[in-house]
Amino acid sequence: MWQLHQFPLCPFSRKVRIVMGEKNLAYELVRENPWDKRDELWQLNHAGRIPVLHDTTRGTTIADSRAICEFLEEMVDRAPMLSGNSATRAEIRRLVALFDENFFQDVTAPLLEEKLAKRLMLRQPPDSRALREAMKSAHGHLDYIDWLVDTRAWLGGSMLSLADMAAAAQISVADYLGGIDWAGHEQARTWYAVVKSRPSFRPLLTEKIEGIPPPAHYAMVDG
Amino acid sequence: MWQLHQFPLCPFSRKVRIVMGEKNLAYELVRENPWDKRDELWQLNHAGRIPVLHDTTRGTTIADSRAICEFLEEMVDRAPMLSGNSATRAEIRRLVALFDENFFQDVTAPLLEEKLAKRLMLRQPPDSRALREAMKSAHGHLDYIDWLVDTRAWLGGSMLSLADMAAAAQISVADYLGGIDWAGHEQARTWYAVVKSRPSFRPLLTEKIEGIPPPAHYAMVDG
Ligand SMILES: N[C@@H](CCC(=O)N[C@@H](CS)C(=O)NCC(=O)O)C(=O)O
Numbered sequence: 426m427w428q429l430h431q432f433p434l435c436p437f438s439r440k441v442r443i444v445m446g447e448k449n450l451a452y453e454l455v456r457e458n459p460w461d462k463r464d465e466l467w468q469l470n471h472a473g474r475i476p477v478l479h480d481t482t483r484g485t486t487i488a489d490s491r492a493i494c495e496f497l498e499e500m501v502d503r504a505p506m507l508s509g510n511s512a513t514r515a516e517i518r519r520l521v522a523l524f525d526e527n528f529f530q531d532v533t534a535p536l537l538e539e540k541l542a543k544r545l546m547l548r549q550p551p552d553s554r555a556l557r558e559a560m561k562s563a564h565g566h567l568d569y570i571d572w573l574v575d576t577r578a579w580l581g582g583s584m585l586s587l588a589d590m591a592a593a594a595q596i597s598v599a600d601y602l603g604g605i606d607w608a609g610h611e612q613a614r615t616w617y618a619v620v621k622s623r624p625s626f627r628p629l630l631t632e633k634i635e636g637i638p639p640p641a642h643y644a645m646v647d648g
Numbered sequence: 649m650w651q652l653h654q655f656p657l658c659p660f661s662r663k664v665r666i667v668m669g670e671k672n673l674a675y676e677l678v679r680e681n682p683w684d685k686r687d688e689l690w691q692l693n694h695a696g697r698i699p700v701l702h703d704t705t706r707g708t709t710i711a712d713s714r715a716i717c718e719f720l721e722e723m724v725d726r727a728p729m730l731s732g733n734s735a736t737r738a739e740i741r742r743l744v745a746l747f748d749e750n751f752f753q754d755v756t757a758p759l760l761e762e763k764l765a766k767r768l769m770l771r772q773p774p775d776s777r778a779l780r781e782a783m784k785s786a787h788g789h790l791d792y793i794d795w796l797v798d799t800r801a802w803l804g805g806s807m808l809s810l811a812d813m814a815a816a817a818q819i820s821v822a823d824y825l826g827g828i829d830w831a832g833h834e835q836a837r838t839w840y841a842v843v844k845s846r847p848s849f850r851p852l853l854t855e856k857i858e859g860i861p862p863p864a865h866y867a868m869v870d871g
């Protein structure tokens with residue numbers, strides 16, 4: 426039995442959930458609040474981070490969302506997310522790194538800090554300058570998605586891939602936290618509406634974090 | 649012709665150079681100072697980061713060290729660095745992420761900031777508290793390497809792999825900057841002495857950054 430240790434607004438956990446949904450894999454969710462720093466999580470993953478995929482039957486444990494996605498690609502033929510020749514696969518992996526690292530650092534992480542960590546743990550209001558900076562960076566990243574969508578069928582090339590999943594996972598968390606303004610990003614908006622309407626995405630869109638409601642358009646499939 | 653855009657003390661560039669050395673691939677080095685933010689680099693890599701591997705003949709460009717290493721694994725059979733079944737490969741990739749992300753964040757990045765960026769760009773002395781913190785974190789990571797070496801032939805399992813290359817690349821930069829104290833880490837020290845003595849490592853150990861000399865033991869193969 427697969428258990429996924431995750432947090433609903435962790436974009437890396439979301440990426441893995443979407444990929445597992447596309448591949449039609451059954452798994453159980455184990456909620457981890459990153460700020461709890463539970464001993465059990467540190468025992469499963471020396472980095473103390475989520476997501477962690479744990480096979481309770483065989484005892485296998487895989488940490489790091491990219492390691493998990495590569496593993497799922499190798500194990501499950503259904504719904505390939507990293508197909509094509511080596512150059513195409515390299516391009517998909519480049520984009521995954523861009524969204525996992527740069528989009529996360531510039532946009533998702535500061536939004537999580539200001540709107541979630543400060544509210545739930547420190548009972549402090551968000552710093553409006555940090556929020557403005559994050560939203561400005563989001564525009565830069567959405568410009569790049571506009572450009573990708575103008576030149577390709579999907580972000581990574583001619584096929585739906587991990588690049589789309591990585592980008593949509595980050596955007597969905599940023600959108601939940603009110604950090605995405607689609608004005609001027611018609612191509613990115615259209616691409617995201619398509620990804621978001623996939624059945625693999627639906628379970629994410631109905632989840633709520635206590636005390637932090639998403640904006641009205643967040644879960645609307647044409648929103 | 650392959651060109652690698654890199655900086656001598658960038659641990660991700662080092663990881664790629666070691667892997668290309670192991671695989672016996674010819675390439676040209678193009679030096680990029682990360683702080684220069686050259687337009688040419690941004691044109692090659694939208695993330696503005698090194699390393700970038702550029703095939704000047706075919707025009708292929710690959711950014712992100714993990715994407716580059718996966719590409720080299722797929723293209724070149726010689727000296728496999730990611731072999732074994734999917735669970736073993738996942739374990740190697742987990743460790744690569746641990747060293748690329750956690751070791752880098754906790755140890756290499758603060759050392760680069762305090763000892764290189766501050767000196768070369770701001771002409772400021774390093775913050776001794778930040779240096780102490782980084783060296784304390786290094787001990788924690790070396791403890792974990794001690795434990796891995798106690799239980800396995802190489803960090804990722806029974807074979808030399810990307811996990812060893814990722815760890816050794818981070819350590820070599822931290823060691824250049826005086827951040828590694830081997831006291832109490834006999835297993836890690838022995839493992840590192842073996843990796844460091846490989847021919848793929850040698851070119852890195854003789855390079856110097858102007859104005860920042862490495863400690864005396866840095867390039868000694870039994871040091
Ligand atoms: N590279 C990792 C990053 C995972 C990550 O940063 N997870 C966050 C939650 S979104 C976390 O667990 N943070 C707690 C910590 O770093 O201590 C992955 O792709 O899985």
Ligand SMILES: N[C@@H](CCC(=O)N[C@@H](CS)C(=O)NCC(=O)O)C(=O)O
Nearest residue numbers: 658659660682697698699712713714
């Ligand atoms: N995930 C990237 C990280 C690369 C990275 O952070 N490179 C640093 C130099 S060590 C850099 O180019 N920094 C400049 C910047 O982030 O603007 C990889 O593995 O290649």
